[in-house]
Amino acid sequence: MARDSIPGTREYPKMNQIADRHRHTPSAEYRYHRLRAASERFQAPVDALDAAQRTVVERLAEQTWTLESLVLATDEARDTLIPERHLDEALTEVRRRYPDEGAFLADLARNGLDETGLRQALRRELIFDAVMTRVGARAEAVSEEEVRRFHAEHPERFQIPERRAARHILITINADYAENGREAARARIEALAADAQARPDAFGQLARRHSECPTALEDGRLGTLPRGRLYPELDAALFALDAGQVSGVLESEIGFHLLWCEHIEPARTIDFEQARPHIRERLQSQRRHDCQKAWIARLRRAGT
Numbered sequence: 001m002a003r004d005s006i007p008g009t010r011e012y013p014k015m016n017q018i019a020d021r022h023r024h025t026p027s028a029e030y031r032y033h034r035l036r037a038a039s040e041r042f043q044a045p046v047d048a049l050d051a052a053q054r055t056v057v058e059r060l061a062e063q064t065w066t067l068e069s070l071v072l073a074t075d076e077a078r079d080t081l082i083p084e085r086h087l088d089e090a091l092t093e094v095r096r097r098y099p100d101e102g103a104f105l106a107d108l109a110r111n112g113l114d115e116t117g118l119r120q121a122l123r124r125e126l127i128f129d130a131v132m133t134r135v136g137a138r139a140e141a142v143s144e145e146e147v148r149r150f151h152a153e154h155p156e157r158f159q160i161p162e163r164r165a166a167r168h169i170l171i172t173i174n175a176d177y178a179e180n181g182r183e184a185a186r187a188r189i190e191a192l193a194a195d196a197q198a199r200p201d202a203f204g205q206l207a208r209r210h211s212e213c214p215t216a217l218e219d220g221r222l223g224t225l226p227r228g229r230l231y232p233e234l235d236a237a238l239f240a241l242d243a244g245q246v247s248g249v250l251e252s253e254i255g256f257h258l259l260w261c262e263h264i265e266p267a268r269t270i271d272f273e274q275a276r277p278h279i280r281e282r283l284q285s286q287r288r289h290d291c292q293k294a295w296i297a298r299l300r301r302a303g304t
Contacts, residue, residue, distance in 0.1 A: 028121060034061040045110065071132070074131065082127055148272065161267050165263050168213060200245070242261065
């Protein structure tokens with residue numbers, strides 16, 4: 001269960017007093033929450049944050065640490081044992097985020113942690129996750145009738161729009177280079193257009209040799225796209241092409257283009273049999289989440 005999906009902790013003064021003490025004399029476990037908040041919110045280490053970002057991180061760390069502490073004080077948590085091999089795996093996963101052991105240990109030290117403290121923090125995290133999984137498992141199973149009703153009441157969610165597999169050649173316009181001046185660039189793209197239209201199957205080779213787009217490394221592949229993913233001029237042209245057809249010269253704000261529509265995936269509807277397992281899991285996941293939230297709310301009421 002995502003910890004930031006639980007309502008905030010400001011209305012629970014007893015737990016906030018605990019969090020406040022950890023903010024001023026932070027334990028290793030609390031420092032881990034702070035480190036994780038900085039990484040998840042700003043993709044940066046704590047010591048690289050400015051004052052405003054540190055305030056945000058401190059608030060997030062207090063919220064997640066307080067929630068974790070609330071859950072770990074329950075009978076469910078006291079009955080939960082984490083095998084040492086699971087802790088080893090969690091520690092290894094953290095290590096993998098660093099280029100080497102030195103960088104790993106240096107980052108721990110910068111954040112007031114060592115391997116023992118990190119292991120303690122990870123144990124708390126694994127217990128929290130295990131307890132929330134157990135609580136979520138208490139949710140009532142979704143019935144077949146509920147699955148069918150969801151499919152019938154949300155038909156728009158089961159419509160897959162038409163998509164087109166496309167490749168692309170770009171010649172940029174740049175007056176600083178003779179071959180990319182407007183007239184020279186236009187002449188180059190027109191020559192490529194004539195070649196590509198005569199030999200559509202050679203489009204990938206032409207893209208690799210001549211395109212000035214990074215997709216040249218993949219023979220010009222743009223992927224299989226729904227409407228609205230490209231520049232408007234290119235989007236309109238792509239969805240006007242037949243399968244296997246090469247466009248004429250197109251122009252956008254970055255230069256001249258050619259497009260090849262390799263094939264077309266028509267719009268389709270996902271029928272109930274295909275959708276059933278996905279709907280069931282979606283509804284069951286929401287029910288588990290609601291069960292967890294209700295359990296947390298009861299714990300908070302009991303602690304006030």
